[in-house]
Amino acid sequence: MENKVVEEKQHMNIPLMIPYKMGNFHLSHRVVLAPLSRQRSYGNVFFQLHAILYYSQRTTKGGLLIGEAIVISETGIGYKDVPGIWTNEQVEAWKPIIFSPSALGLYMVESLNKYDIAYCHVVEPRMKTACEKIECSKSLIPLRKAYKGTFIVAGGYDREDGNRVVVEDRADLVSYERLFISNPNLPKRFELNTPLNKYNRETFYTPDHVVGHTDYPILETTT
Numbered sequence: 212m213e214n215k216v217v218e219e220k221q222h223m224n225i226p227l228m229i230p231y232k233m234g235n236f237h238l239s240h241r242v243v244l245a246p247l248s249r250q251r252s253y254g255n256v257f258f259q260l261h262a263i264l265y266y267s268q269r270t271t272k273g274g275l276l277i278g279e280a281i282v283i284s285e286t287g288i289g290y291k292d293v294p295g296i297w298t299n300e301q302v303e304a305w306k307p308i309i310f311s312p313s314a315l316g317l318y319m320v321e322s323l324n325k326y327d328i329a330y331c332h333v334v335e336p337r338m339k340t341a342c343e344k345i346e347c348s349k350s351l352i353p354l355r356k357a358y359k360g361t362f363i364v365a366g367g368y369d370r371e372d373g374n375r376v377v378v379e380d381r382a383d384l385v386s387y388e389r390l391f392i393s394n395p396n397l398p399k400r401f402e403l404n405t406p407l408n409k410y411n412r413e414t415f416y417t418p419d420h421v422v423g424h425t426d427y428p429i430l431e432t433t434t
């Protein structure tokens with residue numbers, strides 16, 4: 212009990228670890244998995260086993276995961292091997308992950324419409340090149356003010372930038388992609404302020420299920 216109180220107090224010092232209420236959902240922290248195209252569903256049929264592993268590695272109790280892009284018709288295929296949802300076979304392939312407890316975060320996101328919950332997820336043009344960051348912290352303020360629901364920002368954020376945007380109330384939540392790919396338990400790393408694994412850009416879009424996706428070292432913790 213005492214430990215819990217101490218832990219809660221520590222969390223208040225890390226803005227990204229402050230719980231957030233998004234409609235009916237009580238998020239336990241503000242580190243969101245950003246939407247990404249995994250391009251690992253060969254022939255447009257969702258590849259369950261590896262996807263369940265991928266999402267469950269990134270699931271935290273009370274964390275929000277935004278799922279990968281889903282193609283709704285054959286004419287809408289923008290990238291190779293993205294999962295589709297226009298044939299019965301494709302629909303069936305989605306069911307286990309949606310009802311898998313370990314992929315609860317994904318299920319929550321898929322359910323948002325049903326619960327009439329809306330959020331606004333914006334990607335800021337913070338990256339001038341792949342490595343060079345520019346600050347444009349003010350650019351989203353009008354949007355932030357105009358939007359009444361949950362406001363999520365993304366684009367080149369690290370731990371410090373994320374904490375700053377939350378504490379300055381420029382966003383409710385911060386989503387991470389590249390750092391989340393290479394650091395499966397990114398929230399824990401931010402909480403403990405541990406070093407981060409470097410991401411490998413070369414394997415972002417390669418079709419292997421393991422290499423560059425589920426083989427990044429997981430931080431071992433006792434909690």
Ligand SMILES: Cc1cc2nc3c(=O)[nH]c(=O)nc-3n(C[C@H](O)[C@H](O)[C@H](O)COP(=O)(O)O)c2cc1C
Pocket residue numbers: 245246247248249279280334365366367368386387388389390415416
């Ligand atoms: C491999 C990869 C795939 C992505 N796929 C998508 C996508 O399908 N849809 C989307 O809206 N954004 C996609 N993004 C963009 C991310 O959601 C995010 O906005 C972007 O990477 C900036 O955040 P970061 O600096 O934390 O990586 C992708 C990014 C990466 C690295």
